[in-house]
Amino acid sequence: MKTYRKILLAVDFADHLKVVVDRAQSLTELYQADLTVLHVVEYIPLSEPVYGSVLPLDIDLTEQLAQAARKRLHTITKRLNLPDTALRVEIGSPKSEIIRVAEESKADLIVLGSHGRHGIALLLGSTATSVLHHATCDVLAVKLKT
């Protein structure tokens, strides 16, 4: 029977977070696997060379969001009794960062929600669809009703 050694859980802090986290935790226990919890902060450009400066601010908003994400992820890893090394925050496109981190960490299973903060207009959300198409390992899209 196929067993999983390294599970990558992708979280977006949407309402259904607990359902997806609990599923990943059960699988981690079942397979005695290593679990990494990832959140990707989407890059927010404060200036765009083509248009000049958009905002007259000299702050790195993206880095502040990454720090806030680290704090929120820490509450999850703490609840799951995971070491700090199990927590990852990346900046970029969620679709490609989830794939990149999965390959880099040699994950053999990615767990994510069937939908995220962008609602349930589609059968599968766009992040879930893209990860399912591009991942080189198994992907579990936990079916979320709302």
Ligand code: AMP
């Ligand atoms: P979506 O396809 O965007 O509706 O999201 C589906 C699932 O992808 C979510 O339930 C999360 O598990 C994961 N996901 C979406 N956005 C992110 C993100 N920024 N960082 C990590 N995981 C994400």
